[in-house]
Amino acid sequence: MTTTLAPYLAFARIAFLQILAYRLRYFTGIITYLVNVTVYYFIWKAIYRGDTVIQGFNFPQMITYVAVGWIIRTFYYNNVDREIANDIQQGHIAGKLTRPVSYQWMQISQAAGESLFRLMMFTVPTGAVILLIYPVQAPRSVSSSGAFLISLLFAFVIFAAINFLIGICAVYLQSVLGLIRAKYFLIELLSGLVIPINFFPDSLVRWSQWLPFQHISYMPLMIYMGKVGGKELASVLLVECAWALALLLAGKWFWHVARLKLIVQGG
Amino acid sequence: MSLIEVRNLSKIFKTFDRKEGVWGGIQNLFVRQYRDLKAVDAISFSIDQGEMVGYIGANGAGKSTTIKMLTGILVPTSGAIKVGGYIPFRDRNSYTRTIGVVFGQRTQLWWDIAVVESFQLLKKIYNVSDKDYQERLETFDQVLNLKRLLHTPVRKLSLGQRMRCDLAASLLHNPMILFLDEPTIGLDVVAKENVRQFLRRVNQELKVTVLLTTHDLSDIEELCRRIMIIDKGRLLFDGALAELRERLACKSQVLLELKEPGKVNPAALGLNSDIEFKQLDEMRCQFIFDKRIVPSAELIKIVVNSLPVRDVVLEDTTIEEIVREIYSRGGIE
Amino acid sequence: MRHLSILIHYFSQYLKARLEYKGDLLIAVFTSFSATVASFGFLYILFHRVSSLQGWKFEELIFIYGFSLTCLGFFNVLSLNLYEFGERYIMEGRFDQVLLRPLHSLFQILFEAFRIESLQEVLTGLVALGYAGWKLRLQPTVIEVFLFPLMVVCGVVIYLSIFIILTSVSFWFEDRIGIIPPVYNMIPFGRYPTTIYNVFLQFLLSWIIPFAFASFYPTTLFLDRREFQPYFYLVPLVAAVSGTMALLVWNRGVKSYQSTGN
16 A cells, blocks of 8 residues: 555655745735735625625625635635646647556645645645634534544645646646636636525525536535535435545546547657 | 957846745745856956867856956956946946847847848848848848748748858857857758858857857867867866866776777786776776877777777767866966 | 737737637637636626625626626736746746747737637627626716726736746746646636725735736726725725836846756
8 A cells, every 4th residue: 555655655655745835826826815814704794784684694604715715725725727738838748648557546635735835835824814803703513623624625626637637738728818708707606605505596505516527616515504414415415425436536537538649749 | 459358247146945846836936045056156257359268067067147247248256357348237228239149049030021121120130231131131041041041931941051151140240249059050061061160250250259158078178279269158278279288187998898898907908008998897998098199090900900899989078077187286387 | 110010910810720720729719708707607607696796786886797708808818828927938048039039028928829719708708898888777977987997908908917937937836737826716806895894804916916906906997886986096096016027026036937848
């Protein structure tokens, strides 16, 4: 087991070191997370001026939703799509194909390294500052915080697996920057990061139940706030697990297909 | 007054030492120790109109940095450069109209579009008249055989083809000086010869002053009467190639691999006494000689005829060896 | 004049190259449009559940959004190389070539490549403006009709200036991704009436990263919100100052260019 895992741990470590190399990006990253939470705090404050409860959220709950939503985003977010697209378009991929490791797992473990970095260097400091400034509520209960942590892990896998799929599109496209940008905005919206899913028009809510995106942000937050619990909780976690597996498999299959095309083209 | 005047030119880069490992990386986020790196260290020279000068040195010796300052890409840390009355960095907009530049490792043409489209874009950027453009293209075509390549996108050209197009592109606006950074790097023998022939004509017929850097001593031998050698940012030698040869014994070597293990008796070969002989092991031996005294063909002929040879390798003096030689003599003068 | 003709040449060259891959361009337009729709989703969903935002109607916010999107569209068309500057020009050393041509380096960076698909945003933005204006029964005066294109130009200049300054950072700090993405993602924050924010954010979005001057303030005259009039007339000044600053920072950066990419 250790010998098969060792190369992936090494990739995770490299990802960790690579992000450390850019200090300007690091500091701006922290600041922009703070600004994001602050802006949404004021937007919601303006919205809640007259109302006390909208769609089952009162103002303190909404602030908790927004703040925790951005704090966990510091953890699950990664740039795997860009990295892969870069590998493919710059032709670095040829060298990486020859390594005796799975390309998909290499990228996922690099994403894990990035997330570990983010957990230590982003989540903890930005989380601390946000908790100091804004009235964020604690998780509903011990069990909901445990389930929240598990669903966070799934959120990470789902996000990384989607990014892997997007990155591979570079095999078929001249430039994937547009696709990456579209994905960015779509995930921001459909994951429920900027607005809870139950605010959506009913038809969209139904749609999004059949999509993986709500498990990146909305579901973990609903679990955190105790709005999903009991029997429902178990089924949500199961669905998340299924999505994680399905997306990983889809990535594996897509990579298999795209790889053939890469080889035909001669990298 | 010379065309290119360089006085006490220096370029210092600031770098910092990255600490390694995870903890080191975290430290790097907060504290960094900067260090000065002298890439070019107080060099002076001048070049006259019509000269063709070779600028040589090992990797990282400061060649490219000098060229980049001469062409206005980099701002010198100290010292003065004057080229044709311009100060390259300050007067970049008007200065770049008077020079042509070719970097062997990178093309100046637009990657995705046909060569001729790049040429037309350059024509527009440099304000070249239709008549001049046609004339020059015609002239270049005679030596470089461009016509076939004009409608191919740059990314589909071979290295040699690309270099020919790049050379033509750099001369479209009739510059008075041509700077070349490693123009023959990675080219095969035929392509190299093609490029050299073209450069000779550009220098002799179009009267363009040429400064070229290279790794390849044979470029210099065939093209330049004058060479400058740079090492660790300092100018080690500036003068005629012949002069350098005279002062330094330029040693070449022949490596032999024998068909079967055995001991070679050099005396039995009847070789010139200046040739140094070494038996490296049972299978291989080495002759070190001066090309000016013994032509390599002659040596190889003797050796091959009188010994059971399986393989012969001829190695010329490299720039690194010349530089080492200069150092071991404690300077050239 | 020469610059204009070179610009046209650059554009037609680029268009020609892009049209060689028609399917690709089509996908690019489609993804670009999806991003636009998604970025609009927050407002749409929000107003599905609430009726006004601190006294601002949905249509008014659409108007601001449409204006910002129009400017942003032009900016996106020109900013392709800014986004990739650190990687393509600094780290791969392509900036050498730029400096060897007798044209200002910024001119070449902005006009050598275009994100053509973002013209979609200009169009969508204008449609949104038209829709909101019609719903709000806006009746622009003659002066307003003339001021409108000027405001769009100012908005584009402000967006460009902000990101040119951020791009210049690559001259001093080598980084493939750079710091543009996180700031780019803050653009939508300028699309809300600044009065919903506290003093700190108002200051940030007006005077530090003046997104509000490229989206909210320029629309206030057309929306008849008189209380913001001083800000409206400051828009050209802010554009001029940020443009000058961007040029100065850029030129400063070019001087520090180290040309290490090889």
